[in-house]
Amino acid sequence: MSQLPAIEQPNLIGTQTTPACPSCGHSELAVFYQVQNVPVHSCLMMPTQQEAREFPCGDVVLGVCSQCGFITNVAFDASHSDYSPIYEDQQSFSPTFNSFAHKLATRLIEKFDLHDKEIVEIGCGKGDFLVLLCELGNNRGLGIDPTSINGRVQSQAADRVEFIQDYYSEKYGDRCGDLICCRHTLEHIHQTAELIKTIRNSIGDRLETTVFFEIPDMGRVLKEQAFEDIYYEHCSYFTPGSLARLFRHAGLEVEDLYLDYGDQYLMIEARPVATPSTKIHPAEESVAQLLQEVQHFTTQISTKLDYWKQHLAEMRSQGKRIAVWGSGSKCVAFLTTLGTQAAINCVVDINPHRHGRFIPGVGQEIRSPQFLKEYQPDEVIVMNAIYCSEIQQMLDQMGVSTRVIAI
Missing domain, CATH: 3.40.50.720 (NAD(P)-binding Rossmann-like Domain)
Incomplete structure (x- = not known):
């Protein structure tokens, strides 16, 4: 594993051997940040305090690929992944979030004429957004997620929505809708290229299918040293450039690439193409620009962490x-x-x-x-x-x- 040049920061780890970049296959990643002994899941709610305190822990060791700009936890162990119905990450109890979701659903329906259509959502959670798309556009939906719970979300469209409590894989390749939607799931997937290629293979020659993904924007995390957005389940971190490069590599052409929700979320809209696309979206940063942001993060993160440690210590002492x-x-x-x-x-x-x-x-x-x-x-x-x-x-x-x- 190589180290980024000219980076001086206390969290740098020594040279190690790691697997190839899960996004592009490049053989070297440069480590720039680590947090040790953190819970391997943040949203599995424990019934007792003892079980919570004894919860399994692992390390976060972020490495960046100098070829495509993808950032991943090189210490991630997929055997810790345990997504089940007790995984509780539903955000729809917030009016702020619901307003955003409603605007997003309306935008997608209007832009891609999603009326009386088939929608597949990969990683649908408890199904809030899929149900909303089906309500607003009179669509039919399929949600695939190991944490889904039938009946959690009450809706008039319930009879038009099917949930499968499972991980998405090639066995669902024949379930391809007019829209394939995936929100806040890709960051939980270690083998990112494998997932996007599986989706592309499922589409086949149905080139009118729209693919929409929403994930946290790592660009903001780097700029703001938002350490609270770095945790074990998130083994994969994307910026606009690295996300677009992944989609093009898998045979999808980027139609739009933008930020939303206070610039916290990164959105990509893409279409399958018969021949590889070379179209670069204006929102994409270069790998060189991304590496500069990584350098900025490493020089500033200690100051950010020290501020919060001092603030909490002072409040407690008072x-x-x-x-x-x-x-x-x-x-x-x-x-x-x-x-x-x-x-x-x-x-x-x-x-x-x-x-x-x-x-x-x-x-x-x-x-x-x-x-x-x-x-x-x-x-x-x-x-x-x-x-x-x-x-x-x-x-x-x-x-x-x-x-x-x-x-």
Whole structure:
């Protein structure tokens, strides 16, 4: 494994031998960041504190490919993957998120004339978005996800939606819709090229099929040193350039490439082509530009981590009460990366399916936001700034006066 030139930062790891880049097959990746001993799942809610504290852990060791710009956890062990119905990552309890999802669904339906069509969603979760597409466009849907639960989402379109509790693979190659949709799943897949090629093979010569993917944007993570968005389940990290290169390599032409949801999410719209595409989208950065962003991250990340460690230590020394709003992956990464779980005695979440459960690797019980009326925190740390207005409104309605800050 090579090291990036001119990078000086304390987290650099020595030279190792790793498998080829899962995205392009290049033989060397340069390691630039690591976090040791983090829970291998962030959204598997544990029934007891002991089970949560004894949850299996692994290491995050990020390496970047100098050929295509793909970033991956070179220490990832796929045997830890355990996606099941108790994996709880549903976001549709937030009005902010629901508004975004509705606008996105409407956009896709209008742009690609998705009316009375067949839609396949890979990694559909509990099915919220697939059901929405079927409701708004009178479409028929197939959702494939090991965490899906029939009946979780109530809808008039329920009789037009089928869920298969399984991982997507070539055995579902004959289930190809007018739209193949995949949101916040590719980052959980280690063999990324294998998945995209499987999708392309399933499409065959049906060249009018649209492929839509949505994933976290690694470009923002690098620019903002957003360490809370780096965790074990996310073994694959993409920027616009590396994502577009992956799709072209698999036989898909990029039609659009853009950011949304406060520039946190990276979207790609593509079509299958008979011959390899060479069309470069204006939003793509070069590999050289990506490597510069990696260098920037490595020079700034220690400052970001030290700030939060110091802030939490000062608050604790002053006897201040801190609450974290949001118990998902960002929360787990925030606490375990900083190693300051003891400074946080309260974690709340609006998802009722999380209440009374315990955070893996942390052991903190997840409570309803209503608990803050009793707890009366001096500060609420919001795990995603896009929800600050929504959260402030809820706090005001509950009569909780506190300082609200976003990581």
